Amino acid sequence: MSTRFSGRRAAAFATGLAVLTAAAVAAVNAIPAHASLPSTPSGWQLVWSDDFNGANNTLPSSSNWIIDTGTSYPGGPAQWGTGEIQTYTNSTNNVRQDGAGNLLITPIKSGNNWTSSRIETVRTDFKPAAGRVLRIEGRIQMPNVTGAAAAGYWPAFWALGAPYRGNYQNWPGVGEFDIMENVNGINSVWGVLHCGVAPGGPCNEFNGIGASRACPGSSCQSAFHTYRFEWDRTNENAQQLRWYVDGTLFHTVNQSQVGSYWGAMTSHAGYFLLLNVAMGGAFPNGVAGSATPTGSTVSGQPMRVDYVAVYQTTGGTTPPSSPPASPPPTGNRDAYANIQAESRNAQSGTTIYEGYYVGAIGNGDNLRFDGVNFGSPRPLDFVTRAASGAAGGISGLVEVRIDSLSNAPIGSFAIANTGGWTSWREIPANVGTVTGTHTVYLTFSSGQPNDFVNIDWIRFRR
Numbered sequence: 001m002s003t004r005f006s007g008r009r010a011a012a013f014a015t016g017l018a019v020l021t022a023a024a025v026a027a028v029n030a031i032p033a034h035a036s037l038p039s040t041p042s043g044w045q046l047v048w049s050d051d052f053n054g055a056n057n058t059l060p061s062s063s064n065w066i067i068d069t070g071t072s073y074p075g076g077p078a079q080w081g082t083g084e085i086q087t088y089t090n091s092t093n094n095v096r097q098d099g100a101g102n103l104l105i106t107p108i109k110s111g112n113n114w115t116s117s118r119i120e121t122v123r124t125d126f127k128p129a130a131g132r133v134l135r136i137e138g139r140i141q142m143p144n145v146t147g148a149a150a151a152g153y154w155p156a157f158w159a160l161g162a163p164y165r166g167n168y169q170n171w172p173g174v175g176e177f178d179i180m181e182n183v184n185g186i187n188s189v190w191g192v193l194h195c196g197v198a199p200g201g202p203c204n205e206f207n208g209i210g211a212s213r214a215c216p217g218s219s220c221q222s223a224f225h226t227y228r229f230e231w232d233r234t235n236e237n238a239q240q241l242r243w244y245v246d247g248t249l250f251h252t253v254n255q256s257q258v259g260s261y262w263g264a265m266t267s268h269a270g271y272f273l274l275l276n277v278a279m280g281g282a283f284p285n286g287v288a289g290s291a292t293p294t295g296s297t298v299s300g301q302p303m304r305v306d307y308v309a310v311y312q313t314t315g316g317t318t319p320p321s322s323p324p325a326s327p328p329p330t331g332n333r334d335a336y337a338n339i340q341a342e343s344r345n346a347q348s349g350t351t352i353y354e355g356y357y358v359g360a361i362g363n364g365d366n367l368r369f370d371g372v373n374f375g376s377p378r379p380l381d382f383v384t385r386a387a388s389g390a391a392g393g394i395s396g397l398v399e400v401r402i403d404s405l406s407n408a409p410i411g412s413f414a415i416a417n418t419g420g421w422t423s424w425r426e427i428p429a430n431v432g433t434v435t436g437t438h439t440v441y442l443t444f445s446s447g448q449p450n451d452f453v454n455i456d457w458i459r460f461r462r
Contacts, residue, residue: 001082001156001178001276036101037307044135048123049309056099057092060119063391063450067095068118068276076168084154084281085293086114095119102304105277107143107153109299118276122389123421124162125353126310127231127270133313134231136273139306141224142182143277145298150185150221152293154278155303157181157227159271162422172198172205175265179243180227183284184292187219188212189227191243191251196261203258211243211251224306239266269422273310277303333372335379336462339440341455345370359421359454363396363446366405367455372440377462382411383428385456389421396446398453400431402438409443410434415453424456431460 037051050064059067067090072078079085086107088094095105095117107116128134138157145153158181161174176194190212198205215225228244239262243251255262284292333339341358344350349365350358358367384398395416399409411431418425446452 001154001158001181001274001278037309040311043313044311045314047126047134047310047312048121049307051101051307052097052103052305053101054097054099056097058097059090059092059095060097060103061391062122063394064122065119066122068120073168079281080118080278081171082278082281082283083285084278085152086116086279088118088276089115090117091115098304102306103275104302104304105155105275106300106302107277107279109293109297114279114293114299116277116279118274118278120160120274121272124165124272125270125359125422126159126273127266128233128312130233130236132233132315134233135228135311135313136177136179136230136308137226137228137311138179138275138308139224139226140180141222141304141306142220143185143301143303144221145301146185146187146219146221148294148296149298150301151288151297152280152284153185153297153301154181154183154281154284156274156276156278157305157308158274159229160274161265161271162269165272165420172196172201172203172208173261173264174268175271176208177229177231177241177271178208178210179229180245181283182220183287185221186287187214187221189215189220189225189245189250191229193241193253193258195258195265202261209253209257213245213248213250216246216248224304273308275303275305275308333369335372335374335440335460338385338457338459339369339372340457341367341442344368353454357454357456360451361444361453361455362451363444363449365444367442369440369442371437373437374435374460376435378433378435379431379460379462381428382431382458382460383426384413384458385424385426386415386418387420387422387424387454387456388415388418388452389423390417390450390452392417394446394448394450394452396444396448396452398427398429398455399443399445400458401441401443402434404439405441405443421454428461 037049040046068088069090071087094115098104105117107114142155143153157179159177163174172194178192181190190210192208192210194208195203203209225246230242232240239255241253280292342352344367346368351360353359397412397414399412401407401409411429413427413429
């Protein structure tokens with residue numbers, strides 16, 4: 001689901017699509033959703049997931065998802081940059097959990113107007129650590145409609161580079177991974193990489209580097225299929241992107257194909273995920289050879305999403321940070337220089353992300369830093385680089401304690417949502433008297449069990 005799109009890409013697939021259209025499998029009843037997320041595959045660890053097991057007629061979790069509305073991002077390209085004609089809403093008519101383990105995104109026509117929905121993850125940091133493989137997976141049934149009745153339907157499961165959020169003008173350099181795209185009810189899944197510059201560049205924009213194939217067994221429209229994308233960093237100088245449907249590899253892009261543009265789409269904080277059903281636009285129009293949707297297009301056929309999950313392989317290496325993540329010798333930490341959170345000597349309940357910050361922090365967690373030298377005179381305050389994507393109403397305290405977890409805090413500040421888990425802010429707070437060399441604890445408290453903060457670094461000031 002490219003941010004900007006060209007009919008040239010659609011034309012490139014048109015010949016093969018005509019064959020697929022003729023061979024489309026007749027619609028049958030949908031396979032039920034899984035009751036819960038499948039077991040984590042051997043050799044992988046679960047990073048994040050949503051299995052949409054909420055009550056019937058409820059919106060997806062606001063802790064996990066942002067619901068886009070309107071016909072563009074504020075200040076972004078019109079019609080979402082693709083020429084699609086629908087208006088996105090946050091109405092449960094267009095997006096809802098069904099009480100049976102599915103998320104439904106449903107395009108609806110009212111008069112001459114179409115509405116639908118588009119959601120994107122709160123998190124923007126999905127990225128493999130060095131030496132590991134990231135796996136983004138969704139079990140999805142495309143809208144169960146084919147032929148003339150499906151003209152203009154454009155369901156998608158995809159990912160955009162984190163710097164796009166709030167900028168909206170830096171595509172395709174920040175990168176886009178289209179994990180699953182489909183148009184016009186054709187029994188085919190497309191996987192596409194967008195990168196570099198447009199037009200042209202290493203990814204042949206606005207087309208992207210893409211491939212497609214029919215869904216194995218039952219058609220894409222008549223049944224759930226599992227769509228998977230992998231980003232392989234096991235060889236840092238020869239990384240690879242891979243696309244699968246039901247475990248069958250159908251598309252691969254190697255780092256060498258992208259050349260010097262690879263860094264621009266991989267060196268930032270990571271990616272956020274999107275699910276949407278657009279109506280009309282360059283891709284379905286180009287395939288159809290005319291404007292879509294048409295008078296024959298039927299309303300109300302939902303894309304069903306059983307679950308979305310992100311995994312990472314176990315093992316591998318942690319990318320270097322600055323200063324090094326390994327703890328310095330006792331007494332060799334300067335309280336008045338940045339103390340990187342990931343260089344903690346001990347911790348409880350937290351996780352290092354991307355090798356340079358600590359996240360998954362909630363009530364009762366802590367970080368310990370040994371040998372912090374305050375010297376004399378005392379510090380006047382401390383500042384913390386922190387971020388939060390916590391849902392509304394969820395907040396907590398970040399506290400500094402000296403020498404023991406049981407000692408009273410000498411300083412603290414409260415934090416709630418800053419706009420995202422990597423929307424960093426430097427937050428100052430007063431601190432009590434402390435001189436000499438000590439063990440410093442960061443402790444975290446909240447009235448809710450939810451994670452509420454990520455920490456990049458702390459520094460004392462005088």
